[in-house]
Amino acid sequence: MAAASHASSASGRQGRGISGCGEAVTASSSTGDDERVLRTWLTERFDLQVPVVSAPMAGVSGGALAGAVSAAGGLGLVGWVGPDVDKLKLELVTAAQPGRAFGIGFLAWTMRPGDEQLVDAALEAGASLVCISYGDYEPYVERITSAGAVAATQVGTLDDVRRATDAGVNLLVVRGGEGGGHGRDAVATLPLLQAVLDETDLPVVAAGGIATARGLAAVLAAGAAGGWVGTAFLATHESAYKDGHKDAVVAAGLDASLHSTVFDIGRGSPWPPEFGGRALRNAYSDTWHGREAELRAAPVPTDEPIVWAGQVAGLVKEKRPASEVVAELADAERLLAEVCTRTTGG
Numbered sequence: 001m002a003a004a005s006h007a008s009s010a011s012g013r014q015g016r017g018i019s020g021c022g023e024a025v026t027a028s029s030s031t032g033d034d035e036r037v038l039r040t041w042l043t044e045r046f047d048l049q050v051p052v053v054s055a056p057m058a059g060v061s062g063g064a065l066a067g068a069v070s071a072a073g074g075l076g077l078v079g080w081v082g083p084d085v086d087k088l089k090l091e092l093v094t095a096a097q098p099g100r101a102f103g104i105g106f107l108a109w110t111m112r113p114g115d116e117q118l119v120d121a122a123l124e125a126g127a128s129l130v131c132i133s134y135g136d137y138e139p140y141v142e143r144i145t146s147a148g149a150v151a152a153t154q155v156g157t158l159d160d161v162r163r164a165t166d167a168g169v170n171l172l173v174v175r176g177g178e179g180g181g182h183g184r185d186a187v188a189t190l191p192l193l194q195a196v197l198d199e200t201d202l203p204v205v206a207a208g209g210i211a212t213a214r215g216l217a218a219v220l221a222a223g224a225a226g227g228w229v230g231t232a233f234l235a236t237h238e239s240a241y242k243d244g245h246k247d248a249v250v251a252a253g254l255d256a257s258l259h260s261t262v263f264d265i266g267r268g269s270p271w272p273p274e275f276g277g278r279a280l281r282n283a284y285s286d287t288w289h290g291r292e293a294e295l296r297a298a299p300v301p302t303d304e305p306i307v308w309a310g311q312v313a314g315l316v317k318e319k320r321p322a323s324e325v326v327a328e329l330a331d332a333e334r335l336l337a338e339v340c341t342r343t344t345g346g
Ligand SMILES: Cc1cc2nc3c(=O)[nH]c(=O)nc-3n(C[C@H](O)[C@H](O)[C@H](O)COP(=O)(O)O)c2cc1C
Pocket: 055, 056, 057, 058, 060, 079, 080, 081, 105, 106, 107, 133, 154, 175, 178, 179, 180, 181, 182, 183, 207, 208, 209, 210, 228, 229, 230, 231, 232, 308, 309, 310, 311, 312
């Protein structure tokens, strides 16, 4: 009981976590219908039924996946890389089609002068969250917030948090090393989340390792406003991942992935080395991981497929519609209600 009341008072103080035990499970949707929701900063800001963001994943989360997640009650994000603004606009139209909030994520290190037009295109199409990560995102923050959208970035250390706060970011995406795709591997999600929630009053969503209602319930109980979920959407019907990649994710176990820079060295990708990437291990990574200096000195190219995915690939059991993933995550509400019942004896 002590733990539960501490959690709710901590989240209340910071105005970003879930409501207290009773309210959390009985609050009705802000649209006035009967659907019960977990209310957090995220659900209130974007009028969501489920406190879940589908992570931006360039080449995987186009408008189809983002739109499907938004239609299902979460916040769908398009993942984007590259200068083609016309192509981007097509994806944005698809993402906006359900008439619900949606957003977009860019990779800062790939952005060049003139790429402001990509951000503007997203804002004009109605994106209500713009996340720019990994590199110099600062020049875009004012543009996003002055358009009335939420500016977010993915952080992997407390130094990243301080930098994002100084830049005026509205939402911190606290991403641990178990997450799929690129990011830091310095700290795992749960230790980082605890430290960041003590460090900041900004709203926080947790990323890396969340694939089921249990994971979502855990980060909500800790004080996060929601989960930022990538790997769990990789094998959905709406994901643009190759079919063979989806099969590999479904077949993967919890220990099948590896965070490394060798994937990028092997394919000649100029990702900044502080952001390694987590992918399913393959013959190339088995050979070269741990021998990065040698490999950088004399690169050995590979065209072996790279299946970017996080540790929770081991929790992805089938290919299915994105709406089913969102619905499964929504069960966090019941799990938290059970905790409340246990701790209050109600
Ligand atoms: C295939 C794949 C591609 C990704 N591409 C991007 C991207 O383009 N931009 C970005 O900010 N994050 C990208 N990410 C990272 C996600 O935004 C997020 O941090 C991560 O998926 C969360 O961890 P999880 O995979 O355990 O859910 C990608 C992740 C994956 C798995």
